[in-house]
Amino acid sequence: MAATLIATAPTGSVASSPGSTTLPPARPVERLGLAVLLLGTAITYLWHITVNGMANNYYAGAAWSGAQNWKALLFGSLDPGNFITVDKPPVSQWIMGLSGQLFGFSSASMLVPQALMAVGAVALLHAAVTRATGSRGAGLLAGLALAATPVAAMMFRFNHPDAVLVLLMTASAYCTIRALERANGRWLMLAGVALGFAFLAKLLEGLMVLPALALTYLIVAPTSLRNRLWHLVGGASALIVSAGWYVLLTAVWPPSSRPYLAGSSDNTFMDSVLGFNGFGRFLGHTPSAGRIDLPSGYQAPPGLLQSFNDFGSPGLGRLFTGESGFEISWLVPAALLAFVLVLASRWGLPRTDPIRGAALVFGLWLIIVGGAFSAMGAIEHSYYTLALAPAAAGTVAVGVHELWLRREEAFGKLGAAALVLTMGVWAFVVLQRNSDWMPWLRWTIAATAVVAAFGLVITAIPATAAWRTVCARATTVLVVIGVLAGLGGSTAYAAATLPQAHGGRSPVVGPAKPVETGIAALIRRQTQNFADGGAFTNPQLVTMLMNTTTTWSAAVDRGSIAAALELASRTPVIAIGGFATQDPVPTLEQFQEIVARHQLTYYLVQEMQLPASWRVPGQPGTAPPSDKPWQVTGKPEIADWVSHHYTATRIGNIAVYDLRPQPN
Incomplete structure (x- = not known):
């Protein structure tokens, strides 16, 4: 299967392979690869899922309430007496609460749907990358990279709204790529529907991918500018309808007979959007539920309550340091490099080039949403970065595919060397921060990446025809080994995350942490x-x-x-x-x-x-x-x-x- 991840792309230079939206029938090895990927994701994520118990009590309480009472299910109430809702819209509670109504409320009935969403997200990302690149191998690589991301291994087994949010964001990206193929307005409307429900899962965070998708369609779709604009209007209308019905429901339903809408100051949905769960996050006005404010006259020792009162400082380094570094950063540097390499490689091709379109979808998603998280002024929990996982995985996969297309050229070999080296070195840096855990792993990954990158540079040196034949064979081996080594750190940390029990408001990834004393x-x-x-x-x-x-x-x-x-x-x-x-x-x-x-x-x-x-x-x-x-x-x-x-x-x-x- 390792070779399948890379070797199903068509051969030839970029000039002769501008990308295709017509896929040939899948070969048996490709069908087997997809089956192994999806079945492996399901088994891995479902394995011992109840180790997390009730996960976050806050959302578990809402899931239990929804399993007891239909009004509580509809509004996402924290209690079946319908006094107040949770502080997010109810899409996630609909799924977990309905599962509780069907199967009886339990840890399993609440968390199994979350794990199945991981399978759905992997399948959608695989399909999106496959259709855009014409390579099922690239699709398999994207799906594998997503499944092997530590924050995904944790949050798709947890009961926060982020699981359904990311599934819907990935669905919107898939629909956009389908829309790009033939400027299909219906597919763009489906993308709008997915984003509308993403908004009903986690408000403005669900819409942060919207600029990336809209801008890509405006640039790439193979139709006139007028049609592109009209299609975007149609997609926006679908988004408004798919989200607006619930906003309207909360407005017309008598407040005296429904729960109070948490996170608002006036019991209205839009106040929560614009305040507590919206701009308040960026402006630093949103308080922490874990904050303990001592009475005046008392002051705790400096730093004692930092873990409850401090969510990190805004800035470009936020995604690469601290807990966020362990949860999401593994592929982010390589993804940014891959984005630049694909744009450079596809320069001069028609505006409608589908591979460049896929790079724009996932690359702009990564840059825009990552930038928003970096700037957020309040309550930036590290697990929010799950929203970046499909973008990073998709961008890397598209980049590897593009460099594979040009593997007979110096650009492809040197680009692949740079990408492999970036993946391996950054994995080493992140693993170094937990240096007591499997110290041999980081050195193995780094050494393999360096050797593979050096070998690719050597193969780029002009030589005789016989040497070029040897280099062509070596390039295949070096790219496969280098990419798999680059995924090694993320995969190992995700595997270490799975057996750990996670609970509370802000779980963390990786192996068990030493118990603090004192x-x-x-x-x-x-x-x-x-x-x-x-x-x-x-x-x-x-x-x-x-x-x-x-x-x-x-x-x-x-x-x-x-x-x-x-x-x-x-x-x-x-x-x-x-x-x-x-x-x-x-x-x-x-x-x-x-x-x-x-x-x-x-x-x-x-x-x-x-x-x-x-x-x-x-x-x-x-x-x-x-x-x-x-x-x-x-x-x-x-x-x-x-x-x-x-x-x-x-x-x-x-x-x-x-x-x-x-x-x-």
Whole structure:
């Protein structure tokens, strides 16, 4: 199969092989290669998928709610009582919730559809590259590179919206490449439909690939400029309709009979688009759900809570350093080089050249979306880079195919040498950052890449006819070995990612990390436990919630905590303030009305004893006395009202207020 990845491209120079949209029938070895790729992706990604348990409690709570209640499924509610939604549109929750309705809610019913989306994304990327280049080998290489990307190996086995988002983005790229073949407006409208649903999966992130696709069609499509513009209008109309129906639904549905739309300040869909999940990300105005804001008068030691309050600094290096470097950067430098090489190689060919069109689709996708992530001012989680994985894989595959077409020329050999060397050296750099893990691997990859690149340079030296024959045979071997070596680091890190249990809001790739020790690490773990809701799942407290009969068993600040309680007790819980306690619901008046209607049994709040050493001398502020715990709440007006009218009992460090009418 290794040779099949490369050797199914037609021979000849670029001048005689401008690319073709008519594929010959697949040979048996090509059918076998595709079957192995898709079956291997399915088996690998489905293997022991329940090791991740409920993954992110926040989205698991919404999936459980959707499995219990159709309105909760429709709106993506965090609770089946439909108090508030999750902070994203519901496409991902539709899939996981419907699976729960069909098969019963469980880790498997929630996560198996995510893994199957990986198979779909690999198949679509394979098909897109194959049709654009006329080479099934290039398609196999693209699919393999995507499946072997560490962030894909993690996030297609997780319950975040990113899996369906990337599947839909890849579908839109495939439809665009189909549209480019004969300037087919219907295929461009299908691309618009895919992007519309991508918008309903993760809002503006789903549309970040739109400029790349639209610009490519405007440049490459084989029809007049007027027709190209009209086709783009048709695609935009399809996008608006496929996304707009849900926006309209939320606008006309009476707010009093639907959940509050989380992430908005006024219970409207578009406010979330333009604020919390939109421009707020770029301007740095979006708060973190993991952020712990200490009361005035206290200050934590520098750097102690950095893992919760810091998401990295914007800049061009963000994609190549830190956790993002391990998750996505493996092929990015080579993909950028491949993009330049393809544009240079296809220079002077007709505007409608399909190979250049494919390079524009994937290369511009990589540059535009990667640039957006690099500039994002708030909450840039490293796993967002899953949106770059098909672009990087597709660009590299198109580049390898183009250089293979010109393998008898110096341009092809030297270009292949540069590409192989870039892949191998960057894999070495990334692996060097985790130097204790399989140290031999990085040296093997680097040595192989250097030898292959050097060999390709040697074959480019003009020589006799006999030497050229030897060089032609050697070129095939060197390219195959060099490309596979370049994929070695990414593949190994993806394989190391698969068996690890991932959970929480921002999982990481690679082998198991050493357990941190010391007081700072202990406080960091306790704070993480709080943010993810683990501190609230005390068996005694869970049993109390299970025995309630009200609409909601409890109310608690922070969506992840409410979701953790729901999953443990299988009862609806109100998430006060939504995802990051920033949503203006419930107001004190709304909370009082819920209590008065006997729709709520318990109010819960965590108490923390802050170290005396954290007090700021001479700054009294609002810090609690050193002998009293601090109540961690995002809505202090509700906490104050409850504490003045009800008496707390304590389970561990959780203050439990029983809101039921008490007998006289």
